[in-house]
Amino acid sequence: MNVVRDENQSFVVTIEDTGESFSCQSRQHVLSAMSRMGKKGIPSGCHGGGCGVCKIQINDGAYETKKMSRAHISATEEASGCVLACRVFPRSDLSLCVIGKLQKNILKKTDKPL
Amino acid sequence: MGVMRISHINIRVLDMEASLKHYVNVIGMKVVHTDAAGSVYLKCWDEWDKYSVVLTEADVAGIINVGYKVENNADLDEFKQRITDYGTAVEDIAEGALPFVGRALKFSIPSGHVMYLYADKEYVGTDVGTINPEPWPDGLVGAGVHWLDHALLMSEFDIDKGINRVEDNTKFMIDVLDFYLVEQILVGPEGDQQLATWLSVSNTPHDIAFVGGPINGLHHLAFFMDSWDDVLKAADVMGKNKVKIDVTPQRHGVTRGYTIYFFDPSGNRNETFGGLGYLAQRDRPVTTWTEDQIGSGIFYHTGVLNEAFTTVYT
Ligand code: FES
Numbered sequence: 001m002n003v004v005r006d007e008n009q010s011f012v013v014t015i016e017d018t019g020e021s022f023s024c025q026s027r028q029h030v031l032s033a034m035s036r037m038g039k040k041g042i043p044s045g046c047h048g049g050g051c052g053v054c055k056i057q058i059n060d061g062a063y064e065t066k067k068m069s070r071a072h073i074s075a076t077e078e079a080s081g082c083v084l085a086c087r088v089f090p091r092s093d094l095s096l097c098v099i100g101k102l103q104k105n106i107l108k109k110t111d112k113p114l
Numbered sequence: 115m116g117v118m119r120i121s122h123i124n125i126r127v128l129d130m131e132a133s134l135k136h137y138v139n140v141i142g143m144k145v146v147h148t149d150a151a152g153s154v155y156l157k158c159w160d161e162w163d164k165y166s167v168v169l170t171e172a173d174v175a176g177i178i179n180v181g182y183k184v185e186n187n188a189d190l191d192e193f194k195q196r197i198t199d200y201g202t203a204v205e206d207i208a209e210g211a212l213p214f215v216g217r218a219l220k221f222s223i224p225s226g227h228v229m230y231l232y233a234d235k236e237y238v239g240t241d242v243g244t245i246n247p248e249p250w251p252d253g254l255v256g257a258g259v260h261w262l263d264h265a266l267l268m269s270e271f272d273i274d275k276g277i278n279r280v281e282d283n284t285k286f287m288i289d290v291l292d293f294y295l296v297e298q299i300l301v302g303p304e305g306d307q308q309l310a311t312w313l314s315v316s317n318t319p320h321d322i323a324f325v326g327g328p329i330n331g332l333h334h335l336a337f338f339m340d341s342w343d344d345v346l347k348a349a350d351v352m353g354k355n356k357v358k359i360d361v362t363p364q365r366h367g368v369t370r371g372y373t374i375y376f377f378d379p380s381g382n383r384n385e386t387f388g389g390l391g392y393l394a395q396r397d398r399p400v401t402t403w404t405e406d407q408i409g410s411g412i413f414y415h416t417g418v419l420n421e422a423f424t425t426v427y428t
């Protein structure tokens with residue numbers, strides 16, 4: 001018997017920090033779904049698993065991941081649900097909190113603020 | 115005598131298959147070689163040397179090294195002496211250690227980024243040849259970029275700790291490798307700290323650039339395009355291919371270039387850089403951007419420096 005997989009299955013992703021939620025298709029990564037729907041909460045950078053700004057902790061739900069930079073996510077972190085939002089594809093509704101942040105602008109360190 | 119131009123950049127990618135789709139279908143390069151370790155070598159249609167971008171699969175993204183081509187092999191002896199005299203360790207690399215490349219020098223610039231210099235690389239010719247050439251070849255794919263134009267390297271910068279690798283790199287490139295300063299961003303209480311510099315060794319507004327950041331890394335590698343129309347079309351290609359665009363077509367105040375910033379599938383930032391901006395000359399007065407106008411320097415139209423500029427890189 002053929003099992004037909006629904007490529008367009010849609011799940012709800014909730015950002016615990018803000019209570020914000022948005023829908024994300026199974027073939028779409030969480031960060032892309034968030035940005036394309038005009039939602040905010042997870043810092044958005046390279047969308048390629050390389051820069052690390054979109055680091056999140058998934059507290060509930062099933063998902064698949066693509067390869068992400070070990071400079072930002074260790075194997076241990078990955079195993080415990082600490083992942084990059086741009087490499088996470090939902091397989092159920094997800095609940096997560098945000099870890100990554102856009103580092104402070106380099107210039108804020110100077111005496112003369114911008 | 116001297117350095118002529120950027121000749122290659124070797125970057126790390128997380129997923130080779132996805133990266134090749136990007137550099138071939140979106141950027142428009144051709145694969146010319148795969149080495150024993152699995153690194154893939156690519157060339158743009160208007161380049162005459164064998165390759166300019168080398169992709170190496172790894173578990174992190176970012177830059178491995180960058181290579182500049184010098185005019186003659188004898189230049190390498192002179193540069194070796196100068197680099198040594200500057201107090202920097204330099205290694206002789208045998209012919210062929212870098213595929214299709216002659217003898218080379220390997221050293222680290224003050225930030226720690228690894229750089230090669232060499233004079234010989236296998237000549238294969240552009241896609242239009244040298245006899246009565248057409249202006250462009252048929253069958254260009256994606257953006258169909260002309261050539262690898264420059265790299266911008268993020269260099270450690272922490273005023274409070276007195277660390278400014280932008281300044282250190284800039285001094286090295288000028289004093290040792292005969293680059294000249296074209297534009298700079300000055301910041302700090304006295305307005306005398308180089309937060310960013312653009313240096314040329316030819317007549318393009320920059321052959322290398324440095325921007326200060328919390329850690330060293332790769333800000334972007336840039337490919338040359340002719341015109342604003344080409345840059346717009348490149349953005350269309352990116353939209354079609356769902357490429358993550360960082361900054362849509364815009365003008366840089368610095369260098370006056372037409373730009374798009376976007377990311378490859380591993381998060382390495384790319385740029386398509388259009389127009390010559392101006393003809394850089396060794397005696398052209400240096401352009402300075404002040405701290406309060408950085409936004410306009412980088413993104414001229416909006417005047418707003420997006421948060422990602424100094425924080426999102428590999
Ligand atoms: S946005 Fe860069 S790693 Fe996710």
Ligand SMILES: [Fe+2]
Nearest residue numbers: 266336385387
């Ligand atoms: Fe650039």
